[in-house]
Amino acid sequence: MSTNSISKLTTQDFELNSNAKQKISKILETSNHDPKNLIQILQDLQDEFKYLPEKIISHIAKELKISEHHIFGVATFYSQFKFIKPGKHIIRVCMGTACHVLGAQSLLDNLSRDLGINTGETTKDDLFSLESVYCLGCCALAPVMVIDEDVYGSMTAAKVNRILRKYRKEAKPKQNKSGANKK
Numbered sequence: 001m002s003t004n005s006i007s008k009l010t011t012q013d014f015e016l017n018s019n020a021k022q023k024i025s026k027i028l029e030t031s032n033h034d035p036k037n038l039i040q041i042l043q044d045l046q047d048e049f050k051y052l053p054e055k056i057i058s059h060i061a062k063e064l065k066i067s068e069h070h071i072f073g074v075a076t077f078y079s080q081f082k083f084i085k086p087g088k089h090i091i092r093v094c095m096g097t098a099c100h101v102l103g104a105q106s107l108l109d110n111l112s113r114d115l116g117i118n119t120g121e122t123t124k125d126d127l128f129s130l131e132s133v134y135c136l137g138c139c140a141l142a143p144v145m146v147i148d149e150d151v152y153g154s155m156t157a158a159k160v161n162r163i164l165r166k167y168r169k170e171a172k173p174k175q176n177k178s179g180a181n182k183k
């Protein structure tokens, strides 16, 4: 993989500040700075930062004394790793058998239409990312979607609408009585 293609794969605006470096160094310490623990390190980094920006990959390559290309090679092999900054809220729609039978595809289509994005994409305002997954382990609630940690079951188009409205409302800056934005 060329450096150029790596750059195209990742979000470029991540700031590797001292706070981020501290968090990375803690994760590397937990894994004994051992490149053999690379997958665990990448998982911990993604849990902490929600994705794997190029600057973090370069940083850990130096720390672990291995090449960036090797790290990208490993990370791109596993679909769990993300290289693009996700939205503030991650919506996961279950496409497992029970959900599929009860209309998961039309749930996903509704969401996709409402958000104006396809699976794997993030809305322009960075509020939502849309993903599909296979069985969230709560089939009795099918069809199911999860937003961040919140599970929504027996989904219908009307419910989707209501739930998205709630998140959009929460994301709007609060206004005081004079109509000015609160700081």
Ligand code: FES
Pocket (backbone or CB within 6 Å): 094, 095, 096, 097, 098, 099, 100, 134, 135, 136, 137, 138, 139, 140, 142, 144
């Ligand atoms: S199939 Fe959707 S939660 Fe199991």
